[in-house]
Amino acid sequence: MKPKAYDRSIDPASRAMLRKAENEGIETAWDRYEKQLPQCSFGQLGICCRNCNMGPCRIDPFGEGADKGICGATADIIVARNLLRMIAAGAAAHSDHARDAVLTFKKMTGGEAGSYSIKDEVKLKALAAEYGIPVEERSKEEIAAELADALVVEFGKQEGPIQFTRRAPVERVKLWTKVGIDPRGVDREIVECMHRTHIGVDNDPVHILLHGLRTSLSDGWGGSMIATDVQDVLFGTPTPIKSTVNLGVLAEDKVNLVIHGHESILSEMILEASEDPEILKLAKEKGAKGINITGMCCTGNETLMRHGIPTAGNFLQQELAVITGAVEAMVVDVQCIMPALGTLTSCYHTKFISTSPKADFPGTVRMEFHEETAYEIAKEIVRTAVENYPNRNPARVNIPDEKQECMVGFSAEAILAALGGTPAPLIDAITGGAVKGIGAVVGCNNVKVKHNYGHVNLVKELIKNNVLVVTTGCNAIACAEAGLLVPEAAAMAGDGLKGVCEALGIPPVLHMGSCVDISRILLLASAVAKTLGVDISDLPVAGAAPEWMSEKAVSIGVYVVASGVYTVLGTVPPVLGSSEVTKLLTEGLDKVVGATFAVETDPFKAANLMLKHIEGKRRDLGLKP
Amino acid sequence: MKEVLIRPELCMGCRSCEIACAVEHSESKNLFAAVMEKPTPQKRIYVEYVPEYNAAIPMTCRHCEDAPCTTVCPTKALKQDEITRVVTHSTDLCIGCWTCSMVCNYGVIGRQKEARVAVKCNLCPDREIPACVEACPTNALVFLEVKKLSGVKRTEAALKLARGMQGKAL
Numbered sequence: 001m002k003p004k005a006y007d008r009s010i011d012p013a014s015r016a017m018l019r020k021a022e023n024e025g026i027e028t029a030w031d032r033y034e035k036q037l038p039q040c041s042f043g044q045l046g047i048c049c050r051n052c053n054m055g056p057c058r059i060d061p062f063g064e065g066a067d068k069g070i071c072g073a074t075a076d077i078i079v080a081r082n083l084l085r086m087i088a089a090g091a092a093a094h095s096d097h098a099r100d101a102v103l104t105f106k107k108m109t110g111g112e113a114g115s116y117s118i119k120d121e122v123k124l125k126a127l128a129a130e131y132g133i134p135v136e137e138r139s140k141e142e143i144a145a146e147l148a149d150a151l152v153v154e155f156g157k158q159e160g161p162i163q164f165t166r167r168a169p170v171e172r173v174k175l176w177t178k179v180g181i182d183p184r185g186v187d188r189e190i191v192e193c194m195h196r197t198h199i200g201v202d203n204d205p206v207h208i209l210l211h212g213l214r215t216s217l218s219d220g221w222g223g224s225m226i227a228t229d230v231q232d233v234l235f236g237t238p239t240p241i242k243s244t245v246n247l248g249v250l251a252e253d254k255v256n257l258v259i260h261g262h263e264s265i266l267s268e269m270i271l272e273a274s275e276d277p278e279i280l281k282l283a284k285e286k287g288a289k290g291i292n293i294t295g296m297c298c299t300g301n302e303t304l305m306r307h308g309i310p311t312a313g314n315f316l317q318q319e320l321a322v323i324t325g326a327v328e329a330m331v332v333d334v335q336c337i338m339p340a341l342g343t344l345t346s347c348y349h350t351k352f353i354s355t356s357p358k359a360d361f362p363g364t365v366r367m368e369f370h371e372e373t374a375y376e377i378a379k380e381i382v383r384t385a386v387e388n389y390p391n392r393n394p395a396r397v398n399i400p401d402e403k404q405e406c407m408v409g410f411s412a413e414a415i416l417a418a419l420g421g422t423p424a425p426l427i428d429a430i431t432g433g434a435v436k437g438i439g440a441v442v443g444c445n446n447v448k449v450k451h452n453y454g455h456v457n458l459v460k461e462l463i464k465n466n467v468l469v470v471t472t473g474c475n476a477i478a479c480a481e482a483g484l485l486v487p488e489a490a491a492m493a494g495d496g497l498k499g500v501c502e503a504l505g506i507p508p509v510l511h512m513g514s515c516v517d518i519s520r521i522l523l524l525a526s527a528v529a530k531t532l533g534v535d536i537s538d539l540p541v542a543g544a545a546p547e548w549m550s551e552k553a554v555s556i557g558v559y560v561v562a563s564g565v566y567t568v569l570g571t572v573p574p575v576l577g578s579s580e581v582t583k584l585l586t587e588g589l590d591k592v593v594g595a596t597f598a599v600e601t602d603p604f605k606a607a608n609l610m611l612k613h614i615e616g617k618r619r620d621l622g623l624k625p
Numbered sequence: 626m627k628e629v630l631i632r633p634e635l636c637m638g639c640r641s642c643e644i645a646c647a648v649e650h651s652e653s654k655n656l657f658a659a660v661m662e663k664p665t666p667q668k669r670i671y672v673e674y675v676p677e678y679n680a681a682i683p684m685t686c687r688h689c690e691d692a693p694c695t696t697v698c699p700t701k702a703l704k705q706d707e708i709t710r711v712v713t714h715s716t717d718l719c720i721g722c723w724t725c726s727m728v729c730n731y732g733v734i735g736r737q738k739e740a741r742v743a744v745k746c747n748l749c750p751d752r753e754i755p756a757c758v759e760a761c762p763t764n765a766l767v768f769l770e771v772k773k774l775s776g777v778k779r780t781e782a783a784l785k786l787a788r789g790m791q792g793k794a795l
Contacts, residue, residue, distance in 0.1 A: 038638030038674040038681040042762075058762060062635060065762045 004030070009316070009451035011481055013247040013400035017320035020398055026347060028319050029338065033447040045577030046079040052199040061577055071199055079578035080205035081197040083554070086574075087212045088193030090555030093335055094516055095186045095223025096358075097262055099155055101230040104265050104371045106148035108234070109141055113371035115269060118144060119236040123413075127229055130163055144233075151226055157185030164229075164519075165221040168526055171535040172564060176217065179592055181210055181562065183218035186226075190215060205580050206588075213562040213593065220559030225519035231264050231302070238305035238409035238513065240418070240506075245480040247317065248403030249310035250326050251292040255283050255389045257382065258312055258321050259303065260296035261333035262514065266355055266369050267299045269378035270331065271307060279382050286389045291382065296321060297336050298514035301476060305409045305513050313481075314452075314474035315549075316445040322350050325396040329385035333369070334359045336444070336550060349391040353381055406485035408511040410470070412523040415512075418504055423527045425504075426468075430528075433624050434496035436540060437614035438528075439467045440521045440560070443545030443553050444474050446571050452478040454546030454570045454603045459484060461607035463508040466494035467614060470524065473515040474547070484509045518556055522563055532621075537564030537594030540617040542610035546570030546603050561595045566613045568598045568606045626709050629670075629748065629755055630774050631683050635765035636672065638681025643668040645760030649749055664739040669746040670757045671733065683766060685757065686733050686746035688712050694725035694734060694745075702743070716742045 005018035008030045021028050041061070042048040048058040049069050057069030059078065068074055073081070107113035118124055118140050125135045128143045131150040135143055154162050162183055166173060176182040183189050193215050196202035202211070232238075250256050257274070259267045273279065274291045283291050295303045296318055300311035312321045315336055321327055322344050330341060333356040342363025345352040354364035355377075365384065369377050410418075419425045429435040439462040445451055455478035459469050463484070471479055479485055484492070490501035493508040501508050512520045529536045543565045545553055560567050575581050585597045600606040615625060644656070651659035651666035659666045670685040688705075692712050695703045702718035703725055705711070719742040726734045726743070735744045749755040758768040767774060 037676070038672065038679075040639050041637035042639055060763050061637070062763050064635070064764045 007450060010453045010456060011246070011402070011451060013402035013481075014313070014317055014320055014451055016398070016400045017247060017323045021320075021323050024323075024347075024396075026323060026344065027340075028323075029316060029340065029447050032340070042577075044572070044574055046082050046574035047075045047577035049073060049078045049081065051081065051197055059577065073203065076205045076578040076580040077203050077208075079575050079581045080208040081202075083573075083575055083581065084193050084208050084212045084215075085197050086551045086554040087215050087558055088190050090551040090553065091186075091215050091219035091223060092190050093552050094219050094227065094555065095155065095190065097334070097516060098186075098223040098227035098230070100263060100265060101227050101234070102148060102151045102155075105144065105230050105234055106152060107371050109145040109148050113374060115272075115375040116234055116371070118233060120233050123229065123237055124233045127233065151230065154222060154226060155186045158188060160184035162186065162218060162222040164225045165217065167225075167523060168221065168563065169529045169535050172529075172537075175535070175593065176562075179210065179213075181214040181217060183214050183222060186218045186222045189218040205578065206584065209581065209584055210592075212558055216555045216558035217562050219555045220519060220522055220563065224516040225522070227516040228513070228519045232411070235264055235268050235302075236306050237413050238411045239414045240407055241305075241308040241409045242405065242407050243304055243308040244310045244403045245304070245313070245406055245477060246402045246404050247312055247321060247324060247400045249292075249294050249312055250321065250324055250399045251289075252326065252397070252399055253289040254292040255286070255288045255290070255386050256327045257291065257293050257329045257331055257385045258296050258327050259293060259299050259331045260318055261337055261356075262298045262335040262516075263333045263356070264299070264302040264306075265371065265374070266331075266333050266378070267295070267303050269374045270381060271303060271309065273375060273378035273382045276379055276382070279379060279386060282383065283386045283389070286386055288386070288389045291386065298473060298516070299333070301473065301511075301514035301517070305411075305511065308408075310403070311477055311480070314445055314477035316447065316451045319344055322348055324399045325349075325393065326399050328388040328392065329353050329381070331355060331381055331385075332359070332361070332364075335552070337361065348396065349388060349393060351384055351388050353384065355381070402481075404481055404483050406480035406511070407487060407507055408476075408480070408485060410506075410510040410512050411517075412512070412520045412527065415510065415524060416527065418506060423524075423531050427528060427531055429496075429500050430540065431623055434466065434500055435468050436466045436496070436611070436618065437468075438525070438539070438541045439469045439610055439614075440471070440518075440525075440541065440543040440565065441469055441475050441546065442472045442515070442518055442521075442543070442556065443548035443570075444550050445478075446547045446549040448571050449547045449601075452481065452547075454606075455479065456482040456484070458544055458546045458570070458603035458607050459509055460492060461604055462610065463489075463493040463497055465607070465611050466496040467611065468497060468500070469509040470512050470521050471509055472511075472513050472517045472521065475545075476511045476513075479509050480511065485511055515552060515556065518560070522560075525563070525565065534621070535564055535594065538617065538621060539564075540614040540621070540623070541565055542613045543567040544570065544606055544610060546606065557597065561589060561597055562593050564594045566595045566598070566610075568600050568609050570601055570603065570606060572599055572601070626711075627768050627770050628688065629685055629746070629758055630767050630769055630771065631685070632765050632767065633680065633682045635763045636681045636683055637763055637765070638672055638674065639762065640672050641760040641762055642670050642683055642757035642766055643672060645756040646670045646746075649752070649756035650744075664737065667735060667737055667744050669733070669735065669744060683757075684731055684733055686712060687731060688746075688748070693728040693730075697724045697728050699724065711748050712745070713747050714743055714745055716740060719743055
């Protein structure tokens with residue numbers, strides 16, 4: 001019999017840790033998934049409703065039992081409402097992250113967050129200009145203060161538009177306005193989702209879904225984009241940089257801190273604190289050769305992109321990092337952090353430190369993070385990790401050898417710079433046929449898919465067929481681990497793409513950041529569309545989320561489609577209980593926003609769907625096949 | 626006599642039957658109180674997942690004719706009603722030897738850890754319809770006489786055959 005680890009991940013480092021977990025009797029997400037089987041089919045189909053206390057109600061998909069909820073809601077209504085709530089939660093998560101970034105920015109301008117400063121003045125001025133804020137003969141602090149106020153307003157705005165939505169091609173903005181889905185304010189759209197899905201409010205699946213599109217746009221071109229841009233101003237806009245990924249980046253002889261979660265506000269300070277001479281001295285005293293900060297999930301992507309800090313892994317590797325036995329502190333803030341880490345860290349010497357005022361988990365040491373005293377708290381967190389170093393049990397340490405080099409940091413600005421300032425060379429490559437199109441492959445890990453199998457195979461298939469891939473989030477880390485983020489990976493690409501990559505010295509897969517940074521992909525697509533004088537939906541571009549699982553991914557998927565990009569999902573969304581909603585998402589949306597979803601669990605077939613779509617768009621644009 | 630009969634093709638694996646069974650065999654017979662009871666109420670029906678076929682199959686006591694569990698029970702804790710065929714279990718007589726579990730072909734005799742006695746389906750003597758059947762949202766569990774179910778299935782099969790014949794005639 002094949003060992004379980006073989007079926008659970010394609011990554012050798014992860015398999016090694018899964019075997020270690022099995023030997024030590026440690027439970028992981030995969031074990032818990034098996035205990036969940038069979039998963040509730042009502043939930044999988046999206047036909048259970050818990051929105052009021054007459055329920056829970058559910059519809060019998062075989063038509064033998066109830067065909068309506070107590071209020072009379074049909075499967076179509078229930079599925080649409082549930083989907084809207086998922087979009088609301090996803091948009092809320094991104095936008096709340098953005099709000100915190102903006103509030104830190106505002107506090108910094110008011111002198112209340114002294115540890116932070118403006119790292120990208122050029123971007124600051126560019127953003128100010130978009131908001132019509134005068135920049136001539138003013139200090140950067142003055143500009144920043146006014147910009148911070150303007151950005152804060154975007155959240156509570158009652159009447160639109162949200163400024164950054166105007167970065168989309170004119171045709172797209174016109175379409176949004178015509179369809180009535182141009183978002184009016186970040187918070188307003190999310191709140192309205194909750195109102196509409198309250199019992200007895202919005203009960204037309206099409207009407208519900210249109211508001212879903214509007215809400216998701218307030219995430220993609222609002223919350224997420226604001227988060228990305230403010231973080232760039234505060235922490236620097238990423239430029240290409242080399243680093244390493246995978247569990248092998250953990251150090252045998254150093255204090256290992258894994259910073260996991262999503263917000264750069266914390267991780268940036270921890271990086272600074274880890275270089276504090278006092279703390280470094282303490283580390284030496286404790287017998288460590290130094291302090292090794294590694295990232296995990298999107299915090300990993302942020303610090304990888306901006307500073308080349310090695311990343312230990314993506315979503316499904318968070319437990320595996322602890323299982324190495326070499327992690328002194330798992331430091332977390334918000335989003336995608338498994339509450340299982342509490343029990344797991346208690347099986348080792350690892351300190352599980354939670355820092356966000358809005359997120360706590362069982363078994364954590366709470367060290368709440370506030371901007372006013374950012375550096376001091378960060379230093380305390382690092383100190384706690386350092387002091388924990390002598391508690392490490394060397395007999396239980398097993399760090400996998402695997403670490404892979406990668407080249408990251410391709411912000412939209414960096415890509416344009418690599419192309420010489422305009423998207424023209426990329427467009428020439430696309431129109432000339434060397435590059436067939438662009439594939440945006442993003443999203444989480446999901447135990448329903450063998451870890452990284454969907455990501456890596458889909459991406460490999462695309463580049464083999466001369467599709468340039470841009471990536472963010474857990475897919476980016478999966479690609480890095482598979483060695484796809486180095487210029488040498490061009491050898492795996494088709495001849496056309498290979499030539500372009502070699503000429504520019506770039507990998508065939510470009511790491512554009514964390515999951516909020518999908519906004520960068522929107523901007524790249526906009527830049528290409530504007531140069532060609534077409535809408536985004538006319539471009540030979542397709543998206544995919546081969547292993548998605550979170551509500552954020554639902555919001556992302558919807559705003560990407562609402563922005564005109566055909567998107568293939570690798571795990572089945574909970575909508576199949578409604579034929580109307582399923583049809584709308586996979587067919588009907590094309591007439592509304594010029595793009596649809598497709599669901600395909602096989603990454604090779606998914607790549608084919610994307611290639612077919614790209615070929616179709618090339619034909620429509622009159623480009624050679 | 627009516628029995629709990631299973632139509633596995635209709636089972637969605639929601640485990641509603643399991644929850645209802647445990648609640649019915651709780652002290653309070655109330656979901657919200659039952660979840661807090663000690664010992665924890667135990668179910669007597671099991672939805673088994675068969676990964677090879679991605680199928681969920683509910684398994685419960687068949688109240689077999691000449692039930693082997695009653696034959697081997699050394700203390701007569703397990704008894705079968707001569708007329709109704711219902712196999713009942715007496716916790717007072719049970720010595721927890723698990724001989725019944727060894728001979729049960731369906732593996733549906735469970736163990737109450739605290740009291741160290743067997744637990745199995747008793748067809749909900751206080752109810753008109755067993756709790757599991759009532760809870761099943763897809764009618765994968767039915768409370769019918771074997772004869773009646775066979776009749777229903779014959780009608781369905783006949784309909785399928787008739788449809789096939791019509792297709793041929795066209």
